[in-house]
Amino acid sequence: MLRIGIVGLGLIGGSLGIDLRAKGHYVVGLSRRPETCERAIAKGAIDWGSTEPEILRALDLVFLCPPIGSILPVALDIRPYLSPETVLTDVGSVKGEIVPALEKLWPRYVGGHPMAGTAESGIEAAQAHLFENAPYVLTPTLYTDSAAIDCVAGVVNDLGAKLLYATPADHDRAVAWISHLPVLVSAALLLANAQEANEPIRKLAQQLASSGFRDTSRVGGGNPALGRMMAEYNRAAVRHCLIHYRATLDDLIRQVEQEDWERLHTTLEEAQAYREQVYPSGTPPVV
């Protein structure tokens, strides 16, 4: 049983609390708003909550779960209240800038990224088993305390998540491909369609839109603040992916313009083969 603190009681913080309490850990929460603490207690996400950082004293492990832009300022705010032996981790979805800053700030820090979420946000959206079978990346560096890694890894296993290790830079480049680029590709699909000047065509397209358009446009229609922050905090990797994506798109456009249907067929076969490699047939879908 660990004494665990959660700073920021939103979807991720609240869902962590629900599962960690279910595993027998004692969980306290810190939020700026007293009502959020009350809701988190009522939902069973924390044992106790407060708006005062004193609540973080004498804990084994603290999760930083504010929006990515607030992780560093919040860490600075709470640092005076942490005991020297407390392990600190965060759940930010980009690690390249946060990890070096936080490890200077706190010797027992390990970067982390639970790759789970829903379309909803806030404490009301918190749910049990959110992290089960989802990847959870830890991003230790040469400076990371190995006992701190073991502590966070143990809790990740408690959550039933798929534990992976990566350097902060590799993590950021990989998530740019599978998380941040899809948001922009998908947003561009919505925007291009929205800008179709022929209104009857646009209206008809909306009436005909079925599962293909719905799936392809889902992440592009998500939280704009989150999409913006992904691009802002991971701009080098996102730019790399965008440039390569545009080159691939240009190849497809060229095949259509040259009416090279054999080449298009081969290209689509390559796409199908790669997807089969990432999601082998018969594998139950990872949610």
Added chain:
Amino acid sequence: MLRIGIVGLGLIGGSLGIDLRAKGHYVVGLSRRPETCERAIAKGAIDWGSTEPEILRALDLVFLCPPIGSILPVALDIRPYLSPETVLTDVGSVKGEIVPALEKLWPRYVGGHPMAGTAESGIEAAQAHLFENAPYVLTPTLYTDSAAIDCVAGVVNDLGAKLLYATPADHDRAVAWISHLPVLVSAALLLANAQEANEPIRKLAQQLASSGFRDTSRVGGGNPALGRMMAEYNRAAVRHCLIHYRATLDDLIRQVEQEDWERLHTTLEEAQAYREQVYPSGTPPVV
């Protein structure tokens, strides 16, 4: 009760047969392979089947359900066997070239496009209720016999589908936006990722891929022959969409390169608002 013929017993033809028989119609099937007829009878998709076009004599309505590239040649093959009063329709997903050709060939022809499908194909994939609540577009022209329209419309209603009317050209432009463009946008995402030269990053990306990448890459990893035919038969509209999509993508790339995060935020808000317009919150998903 109508006497209905289905030419081509795949996913669409077989699923039509199952529902139409359930509504009390008498359904015969024409296939090139005797085994397919046997399987279709065994699945309850047809009352009787044959490899001989004589089976199409004295029917009220015939559905042409071969792959899009075979619709015209198959129509020419069966024409000598149809009774003059038989209504002819097809299920091709592009209408601009097929409709003028078929209406010259058969006076009682009405173009159609049931917008339903699964990842599977063939008679084994045929299923009941495939068309329920799905859009079913009819594309009559100035030359179309109005009694023929009423006949097909009645059967579409029997299927529980959402009946819509559009000109062949408008239909093709609308499906380019919501069906054909998403395939190419999604395939480009898979291909760009597959071409990441850094193998450890590519492997890590595959391990981390979760629901966002899965949804955005789904249609791009589908049947290459189908994707190729969509682009080939609908090339003008697909090209129009691709060019507009590239311009929209270029705007996003420019915002990232100029680090104009406020502008990116506004752009993503527009994408979110458009998706909310197409799929209002709380609406049950259309499958």
